[in-house]
Amino acid sequence: MLTTIIYRSHICKNVPFESVMDMVAAAKLRNDQADVTGILLFNGTHFLQLIEGPEESVLKIYQHICQDERHCNIVELLCDHGPTRRFGKTGMELFDLREHDSERVLQTVLDKGTSKYQLIYNDRALKFLRTFVSATEKENYFEIPPADSWVFIPDEGESHTNLAAPDNTADCCFAFQPMVDPFAQEIISTEALLRTPGGGSPEIYFAGLTGNELYQADLNSKKVAFAMASALKLGKHSVSVNLLPMALVMIPDAVNFLLREIQINGLVPEQVTIEFTECEVISRIDEFTDAVRQLKSAGINVAIDHFGAGFGGLLLLAQFQPDRIKINRELIKDVHKSGPRQAIIQAIIKCCASLEIAISAVGVEKPEEWMWLESAGITHFQGNLFASARLSGVAAVAWPERKADL
Ligand SMILES: Cc1cc2nc3c(=O)[nH]c(=O)nc-3n(C[C@H](O)[C@H](O)[C@H](O)COP(=O)(O)O)c2cc1C
Structure with a gap:
């Protein structure tokens, strides 16, 4: 051919x-x-x-x-x-x-x-x-230095105290992963990722659940997420949790449940971000945006997770504008080598700049991916390059240091 x-x-x-x-x-x-x-x-x-x-x-x-x-x-x-x-x-x-x-x-x-x-x-x-x-x-045409011009040095000092004993009576657990600004050496927020008590994936946790059972389980799990986040003593850092968007619509009083759990665990709504995952069509957009309005008026931030994949795309952004979008790993992967990915991410950056929406790139694994994204103007990152998700705790962040400066 x-x-x-x-x-x-x-x-x-x-x-x-x-x-x-x-x-x-x-x-x-x-x-x-x-x-x-x-x-x-x-x-x-x-x-x-x-x-x-x-x-x-x-x-x-x-x-x-x-x-x-x-x-x-x-x-x-x-x-x-x-x-x-x-x-x-x-x-x-x-x-x-x-x-x-x-x-x-x-x-x-x-x-x-x-x-x-x-x-x-x-x-x-x-x-x-x-x-x-x-x-x-x-x-x-960004000029990126070779991958080995950086070393990533774990900040052991801050991590070891960050362990939260899981609640043995709970049917779920959480792994935590920080989102960082590498040049400012600052943790922007920590994401609580749903796991089974043994560390299994959300798919395993949700297996067999359908309809309202699924939404109820998702919502209930936030109780454990906030309790563990509180035990981690994240200080002024914000914490993000994922939520199926329809849980807000299908479970009566879901917003008040979240607000109550935030308060019981000594957190404040302003330090909490609810991330909506892309894997579900928001079929009842009016009820959904109404629930989002309630979250916002209580001070909670909202984000679209996995932006660019599944249903978390442009139409969703036209219908409601979150405080932050998190660009999906599939768009980040090898972005330094791909013209189409670069063009799409630059368009997303431009769009979010016009709407004053913060952006982070998730699933960053290679130094070249991070360097290209920094050159394009993204400053907040989540991914194994900096810190992987750790069950019941937060791994030390590996901050980049230029080899020449060491
Ligand atoms: C900008 C640039 C363009 C190139 N274009 C070709 C090309 O069209 N065809 C080709 O056989 N080699 C081209 N080369 C050379 C190859 O990279 C490579 O040296 C050559 O295929 C021999 O491969 P080898 O050294 O691995 O045996 C180009 C190199 C550069 C830097």
Whole structure:
């Protein structure tokens, strides 16, 4: 199947341009043999390359390219399939944009086209070339240092006292995971994650429950969450708990139940955030937003969890605006390498900035994911990179330190 990949990257420091010229000469031969075409644009700092040909060959060459140490910050922008080649019989061609008149260079590239149809601007692949030449997206080309330029040092001092003896009479338990601002070295809040007494997942806890039983069990579990959060002595930190959105609608007096448990456990509503999970359609939106109004007027904050997955998407945000959204792990995963994920997250950031909604990224596991998200403007993170969830306690946060500063 005819496959096209487009990526962009940064040339690494200390790589002379001559070595790029040598690479192009060698690549031309390899591409010719593999029936692959590579159109490479270079502006002195960044590369943008279009590679097209049979799927297997394109993917194999792209894999090699991704491991090449002459360039870094490789971001895949497009992976698409089409009926005909845009650039046949070219092997590999380098366009050094510094040597071309910017008005003419795109036409020079298009003149290399061999598609039997005229190469036209409404082709997505060619639009990427045009945007690169016009440099209108340049402010989004974040330069991220290598993953090993940071070390993550656990702050053992603060963690060991943070253990809450679980209530042996309760049918559930909680694991706690902090949300942090790594540069400020500050814990923003701690999330209480539902577990079985033995540490099993919420799915196991809820197994076999349906309808109102499920909502009642979810709501009741918050009693245990607040008691454990109180025992953890989180001080002024806020605590977040998840709640199925329909529990607010289906269980009469759910809001008062929550407020009572918050008060009994010595917490104040202002330090509590209720996170609504994405896994349920909010089918009775009017009743739901009414219950949210009650939570808000009592001082409780609300958040949308797993934003971008399932039903926790854009329509939900149009219907009600929480204090915070937590971006789903599936969007965070390898964001530093993915053009589509970067574009979506930048749009979410812009949207939330317009609505003054706080953002956090959850499930952050790699230093590169965190660095890209910081560069994009996100400052609050949750994930195993900083601290994993710990049953009946809070793990020490591993704060990042730049190797050069150690
Ligand atoms: C910006 C850039 C573009 C490249 N484009 C190609 C290409 O189109 N085809 C190719 O075979 N190698 C290309 N290379 C070189 C490959 O990364 C790699 O060196 C080559 O496939 C040999 O792989 P190997 O050293 O693992 O054997 C490119 C390298 C860079 C830095």
